[in-house]
Amino acid sequence: xxxxxxxxxxxxxxxxxxxxGIGPAPFCAMLLADQGADIVRIDRPGAQDGxxxxxxxxxxxxxxxxxxxxxxxxxxxxxxxxxxIVLEGFRPGVMEKLGLGPDEALAANPALVxxxxxxxxxxxxxxxxxxxxxxxxxITGALNAIGExxxxxxxxxxxxxxxxxxxxxxxxxxxxxLHHARQSGEGQVVDCAIADGVASLMAPIHWLxxxxxxxxxxxxxxxxDGGAFFYGTYACADGRFFSIGAIEPQFYALLRxxxxxxxxxxxxxxxxxxxxxxxxKLAGLFASEPRAHWGAxxxxxxxxxAGVMDMVEAADHPHxxxxxxxxxxxxxMQPAPAPRFSRTxxxxxxxxxxxxxxxxTVLQDWGVDV
Numbered sequence: 001x002x003x004x005x006x007x008x009x010x011x012x013x014x015x016x017x018x019x020x021g022i023g024p025a026p027f028c029a030m031l032l033a034d035q036g037a038d039i040v041r042i043d044r045p046g047a048q049d050g051x052x053x054x055x056x057x058x059x060x061x062x063x064x065x066x067x068x069x070x071x072x073x074x075x076x077x078x079x080x081x082x083x084x085i086v087l088e089g090f091r092p093g094v095m096e097k098l099g100l101g102p103d104e105a106l107a108a109n110p111a112l113v114x115x116x117x118x119x120x121x122x123x124x125x126x127x128x129x130x131x132x133x134x135x136x137x138x139i140t141g142a143l144n145a146i147g148e149x150x151x152x153x154x155x156x157x158x159x160x161x162x163x164x165x166x167x168x169x170x171x172x173x174x175x176x177x178l179h180h181a182r183q184s185g186e187g188q189v190v191d192c193a194i195a196d197g198v199a200s201l202m203a204p205i206h207w208l209x210x211x212x213x214x215x216x217x218x219x220x221x222x223x224x225d226g227g228a229f230f231y232g233t234y235a236c237a238d239g240r241f242f243s244i245g246a247i248e249p250q251f252y253a254l255l256r257x258x259x260x261x262x263x264x265x266x267x268x269x270x271x272x273x274x275x276x277x278x279x280x281k282l283a284g285l286f287a288s289e290p291r292a293h294w295g296a297x298x299x300x301x302x303x304x305x306a307g308v309m310d311m312v313e314a315a316d317h318p319h320x321x322x323x324x325x326x327x328x329x330x331x332x333m334q335p336a337p338a339p340r341f342s343r344t345x346x347x348x349x350x351x352x353x354x355x356x357x358x359x360x361t362v363l364q365d366w367g368v369d370v
Contacts, residue, residue, distance in 0.1 A: 007349050010344040016029060018040065019086075020044065023167075025087050035337065036346060039059065040060070041060050041062045045065075045356075047355040058352050063359045067098050071370075078369075079362075079368055080105045082109075082368060086115060092116075112181075113181055116189060118194070136195045142202055228275055230247065230252055231244065243306050244304060252269055291307045324336055330351060
């Protein structure tokens with residue numbers, strides 16, 4: 001197993017206490033760990049070891065505490081008193097019932113940033129209801145805008161809600177609050193709801209809608225939702241797919257030139273009434289050759305085009321290989337830390353820990369005496 005390495009990145013010295021969970025909070029903690037933060041994860045006794053493939057656990061340390069035990073809750077409170085940031089993803093009220101809520105934590109550590117990750121938020125009619133990514137994005141208007149016109153909206157993995165509207169907003173929120181705390185000495189609670197984050201992500205689409213450039217009543221009727229024939233994916237002769245995104249006139253002109261689309265019917269690409277017909281014709285063209293043919297012709301040009309890679313192929317794409325976008329650690333292929341910093345580059349500090357692996361060292365390193 002890979003040993004812990006020296007931490008590097010702009011967050012070196014930041015102490016983060018993560019209460020183990022699933023979804024966006026662990027991913028947020030991974031992002032912080034990749035940039036140098038010391039992440040201590042509180043696991044439950046008997047928690048399953050995710051092994052080296054548990055990528056979102058990388059670079060962290062683990063301590064096992066039974067939060068039903070007052071003794072272990074005292075240890076958790078002592079760790080919170082030493083932390084810069086706390087991350088928890090339980091339903092509203094759970095941490096308060098354990099005596100680990102923000103009131104207690106901030107009383108002991110006034111500069112603490114207390115990050116709370118939920119789907120619906122800490123209040124509101126749905127706050128106590130169970131849910132998943134697809135439900136949270138459903139009420140924001142985002143899900144209804146995705147997919148083909150004549151089919152129900154498809155689940156966009158759980159990238160849009162859990163990780164886009166959730167984990168990334170949580171990371172942004174706690175780091176913004178940490179900046180304020182270090183200037184003022186005042187900590188605070190960060191209420192991060194996936195539904196709020198996704199609604200925020202929709203700001204550019206609301207701009208298009210309210211400026212008359214987006215038909216919100218129909219899917220696959222707009223430039224960015226698969227309606228436009230020059231922005232979408234096409235099946236190739238080998239069953240693989242190819243993407244084009246030639247929105248701007250100069251990029252579309254180059255696409256026409258490369259594909260030999262010389263007929264007058266291709267002259268006015270921005271008339272939505274003509275999109276279905278031109279999409280059908282372009283589909284026939286792409287189906288005539290394998291993906292590699294179109295990649296050799298179009299990829300790397302201003303035609304805005306790229307082959308659609310599966311997750312295994314992506315690691316071998318020449319651009320990703322050149323930039324080291326993916327790294328292999330102990331046989332586990334995984335994304336490298338992102339974004340990249342010129343002065344304080346981040347790094348993967350170690351493999352995911354086994355639950356409870358660091359009980360003694362964490363308490364010693366954080367100066368907790370229990």
